[in-house]
Amino acid sequence: MHVKPETSLIRPFVVCAVLRGITFDEARYNIFIDLQDKLHQNICRRRTLVAIGTHDLDTIEGPFSYEALPPQEINFVPLKQEKIFRVDELLEYYKSDIKLKKFLHIIENSPVYPVIYDRNR
Template sequence: MPTVSVDKADLYSALGKQYSTAEFEELCFDFGIELDQDTSLADPATKGLPERPALKIEVPANRYDLLCFEGIARALNTFVGREKPADYTFTEPKEKPLQLIIHQSTAAIRPYAAAAVLRGITFTERRYASFIALQDKLHSNLARNRSLVAIGTHDLSTIKGPFSYEALHPADIKFVPLNQTKEMDGSELMEFYKA
């Protein structure tokens, strides 16, 4: 079962209640997840630099919606009746739809691709970190360490379509990895991520 680490104060704030450890363990048990660890209860002698206390929560392997802080908060709030179940709707964009072109060259490698534009989202530093952590959890679990699926996230204000999904020779790939400044080709990327 995957374990998700969430900020304790943020989660209790999102749930609208300060729980004792026993109360939160009971809520988790009733919902079908398990509190693995409350880092605020750890032996202070074993701690390094002070960090915000976290709750490490084990979630079922088939509940991808629970692999992040926001999913756990939403699910628990729905479970205790503080929120109604989410109702997502697809809306047509007001501007011309973006285009993703899938080239035949991908057929033997990864023949499928999907894209979505999320609008009306404001990222704080911690929200963005949670979003990337969710992406990493999906890569580790559902995507089988990126062997089945690879997810990319991009700021739409920094790129322009139409977008192309194609298989290229490693030397023809030019890319700047997340949190890096150096552009790399496909071979350099493989070496970079191998480390």
């Protein structure tokens, strides 16, 4: 993981882990996401200290970089979505999401947002 210095403006730390030998069916995936949500609420201090991202290692390729960019420069397909969102559009979309809207204030006024890219960005 290559960490860019501008991440210090929004989230200065990144930790990575690779889980191997796990096959997700719908039930296991839901349990995993529930655990991730519990970690967000407790250890991650309601996402103010840490935000956890989950990625399928079969669909991405290293090396990886951790960067901080203006929201209009970041595009990706969020979990359970098929559409590519620009991050500023995604924040608007999540304003109506019952679970995620309460976390938008953490980064929405920042000039840069944290993002992890793979080799193909």
